Amino acid sequence: MSELTLVIGNKNYSSWSLRPWLFLKQVQVPFQEVRIALYTNTTHAQLAQYSPSGIVPVLIQDEVKIWDSLAICEYIAECYQQGWPEDAIARSQARSVAAEMHSGFVALRSEMPMNCRARRVGVSPSAACQANIQRILSIWQSCRQTYGEAGSWLFGSFSIADAMYAPVASRFVTYGVPLPEIAQEYVNTIYAHPGMQEWLQAAQEEPEIISESELGQPVP
Template sequence: MSELTLIVGSKNHSSWSLRPYLALAHTGQPFREVVVQLDEPDTSAKIAQHSPSGRVPALRHGALTLWDSLAICEYLAETFPLAQLWPWDKEARAVARSVTAEMHSSFSALRQNMPMNILARKPGQGRAPGVAEDIARIQALWNDCRSRFGQGGPFLFGAFSIADAFYAPVVTRFVTYDVELDAVGQAYRDAVLALPALKACTEAARSEPPVKRYL
């Protein structure tokens, strides 16, 4: 099989990169990783060597290059169906795609005011207008998915799926900014934090140079 290469941004900060990293790790397929540190003088030039969009993440599979985190995850789901990156059940799969797409396109207040910073602890910060509403909506999504589809495992649809890969960066934000969660949210947070791939990403982040915009 052709080699898989995932090009990602800084482990501590690139939420878009974390999503396909978790999905690819879940497939169990061997892959090579290229980490491009953000906000360095040569960052744009390095990314341009790999990604036609000029952004990370990007995935190379043989001669094929893909970009955008959701497109990459969809490709992984099709290429490695035994990994079950989407739920088998049609209704659950449709809802999983909906909540994933909402994460992909929404929650701008949360993104802007609580940027991902896995290693930092900033309790009480980031509470700008609109953030509370984003947090409430996310918790409502988690509660709905867990109650309707969460049997058989600790994740949104029971077993790990692309939906969990997409909400993992939010989980890290909620830890960084000490966001109060209900019982369902706490249990889900803990399940995501226990993922070996997320633990590995967190450990790798410890050796990265600081990114100036997040200091």
């Protein structure tokens, strides 16, 4: 397989970048990484070099560009025959929860932006955001109760669904969202993934601050 390059945004802030990046790490696919700091004076021109849509992530292989987080995960899943549960019913459920994340939870995404290295108080979720949180907790609980015996991920083994929800785990940690035990255990599982650890460490070391994503106040 020819070389892969994944173009991503800031590790601290770019939740859509984290998803395929983590999945590539999980599959242990070698890839080059191009990181573009978002929302600077040069971002637009830099993104234009790589991304047909002007946003990240983008996976590049030879002349081919794949410019959406879920499409990138699907491509890798097809190339490596990994990423979705083997059982057709479980696979349908995994695709459903991954798609629900990809197309939804708008209030959560705008009111609790990913900010991996921060721990914040004082962000009061709206009713819509609280409904998003409850729906995510319900998805996690249902998946863990149904598939938990097969392993510690949503569908037992790691799947693309877990990659899709990894940034949500980060948001819950950043904003101190109270979690039932089953959800807390799942967050711990995500945080223990070596790829997630690598991403979080790199996020800590990034110099850029995107003030629009710095909501709430630091934990006293």
